[in-house]
Amino acid sequence: MSARLLIVEDEEALILLIRYNLEAEGYQVEAVERGDEAELRLAEETYDLVLLDWMLPGTSGIELCRRIRARRETASLPVIMLTARGEEAERVRGLATGADDYIVKPFSVPEFVARVKALLRRSRPEVAASVLIAGDLELDRDSHRVRRAGRDVHLGPLEFRLLEFLMQAPGRVHTREQLLNAVWGRDVYIDERTVDVHVGRLRKALNPGRLSDPIRTVRGAGYAFSETFGTG
Numbered sequence: 001m002s003a004r005l006l007i008v009e010d011e012e013a014l015i016l017l018i019r020y021n022l023e024a025e026g027y028q029v030e031a032v033e034r035g036d037e038a039e040l041r042l043a044e045e046t047y048d049l050v051l052l053d054w055m056l057p058g059t060s061g062i063e064l065c066r067r068i069r070a071r072r073e074t075a076s077l078p079v080i081m082l083t084a085r086g087e088e089a090e091r092v093r094g095l096a097t098g099a100d101d102y103i104v105k106p107f108s109v110p111e112f113v114a115r116v117k118a119l120l121r122r123s124r125p126e127v128a129a130s131v132l133i134a135g136d137l138e139l140d141r142d143s144h145r146v147r148r149a150g151r152d153v154h155l156g157p158l159e160f161r162l163l164e165f166l167m168q169a170p171g172r173v174h175t176r177e178q179l180l181n182a183v184w185g186r187d188v189y190i191d192e193r194t195v196d197v198h199v200g201r202l203r204k205a206l207n208p209g210r211l212s213d214p215i216r217t218v219r220g221a222g223y224a225f226s227e228t229f230g231t232g
């Protein structure tokens, strides 16, 4: 499972604890400490779930949640609010703002992880699923196998991750930079043209020439997994 999570929290010790435990589950985790920083990140990148502290420097958690819901691109993004004991009375307000779940600090780590998993399963079944299927294409995350029209497709690790990332959100256009961050990692410097090279390899492996192309090139923007792929 490779869901991408964003933590917005200003307590460093808590970030460490959450990050450690969520990474152990196989999630990709990024953390920012300020609300306004989170807003910038959310405008640039796509995430599968946001963990949002209530009291934050910059933009408050509740205001950020309201803005996440107001923006078309993030309106359905799953949000879990974190709050200190004593702020429980605010729970109703938090949920009214559009948070999907609400966890009171201090929390037990196993329960916390279970709540994150449960919300991902509910809201992003395509991210939680171990097998992604579109048309004649099948990607198995556990065995790292890809099959097309019943035949094995052999992909390198980067092509596999590219395909997995694209298949998670059919129709969504990803810029080269977003693909670099998601597949290669945010901390490595790689030329954006590398993405074109690997998309080219992926296409070649998926398509010996007669089958339809599941990947759409969006001129001037980037790449998307074809939304209509497999629908006829």
Ligand code: CA
Residues within 6 Å of the ligand: 009, 010, 011, 053, 054, 055, 056
């Ligand atoms: Ca705080």
